[in-house]
Amino acid sequence: MTYIVNDSCIRCKLMDCVEVCPVDCFYEGENMLVIHPDECIDCGVCEPECPVEAIKPYTSPNLEKWVELNAKYSALWPNISVKREPPADAKEWEGRPNKEALFSPNPGQGD
Ligand code: SF4
Ligand code: F3S
Numbered sequence: 001m002t003y004i005v006n007d008s009c010i011r012c013k014l015m016d017c018v019e020v021c022p023v024d025c026f027y028e029g030e031n032m033l034v035i036h037p038d039e040c041i042d043c044g045v046c047e048p049e050c051p052v053e054a055i056k057p058y059t060s061p062n063l064e065k066w067v068e069l070n071a072k073y074s075a076l077w078p079n080i081s082v083k084r085e086p087p088a089d090a091k092e093w094e095g096r097p098n099k100e101a102l103f104s105p106n107p108g109q110g111d
Helices: 016-020 064-073
Strands: 003-005 025-026 033-035 056-059
Touching: 003 064, 033 064
Parallel strands: none
Antiparallel strands: 003 033, 003 056, 025 033
């Protein structure tokens, strides 16, 4: 059991989640974060912290793609444990449908 980040995070990348994770298992891409499935201890603390509800238990419906994506990119991207300023246009991307097409495989800056 683990938690995963889904496409609601894309271009919002608010980073409230990284502040509360007790094991620092968030990894940063250019426009979203992911959770490392082998490091997450399933505490659930991050889920209510995300203002755009991008964090879900991996057993939630229709998240198979994001389970795979979190596993893949958490092994490639740098760790992030300190919140920075979110993107200036984060608010504009809240709740937009079909953000999957905007996913960037490029790494973020990390801590
Ligand atoms: Fe971190 Fe807990 Fe969220 Fe897993 S469920 S990512 S351990 S805060
Ligand atoms: Fe993304 Fe939500 Fe964290 S928008 S960076 S999962 S607080």
